[in-house]
Amino acid sequence: MGIAVIWGSTAFWQVRLHKQLPLVDGAARLSLIHQLMASNWLRTIVWSFRGAFLVGWLLKLLKS
Numbered sequence: 861m862g863i864a865v866i867w868g869s870t871a872f873w874q875v876r877l878h879k880q881l882p883l884v885d886g887a888a889r890l891s892l893i894h895q896l897m898a899s900n901w902l903r904t905i906v907w908s909f910r911g912a913f914l915v916g917w918l919l920k921l922l923k924s
Contacts, residue, residue, distance in 0.1 A: 862910040866903050873899045 877896050881889065 862906045862913075865906050869899055869903055 874896060877892050877899070881892055884892065
């Protein structure tokens with residue numbers, strides 16, 4: 861599930877925004893940058909939860 865969110869965010873949100881960056885200037889460009897930063901936080905949070913889950917799973921596996 862987490863990987864789907866990360867890949868979906870990248871494919872359908874971030875790629876589109878990155879393609880628009882060279883086409884705009886000023887406030888529109890700044891708005892795109894803020895949207896990219898927001899979408900990157902989503903990816904960072906999902907990666908962090910995934911990493912914590914995998915560490916917990918590994919520790920449980922090693923204890924048994």
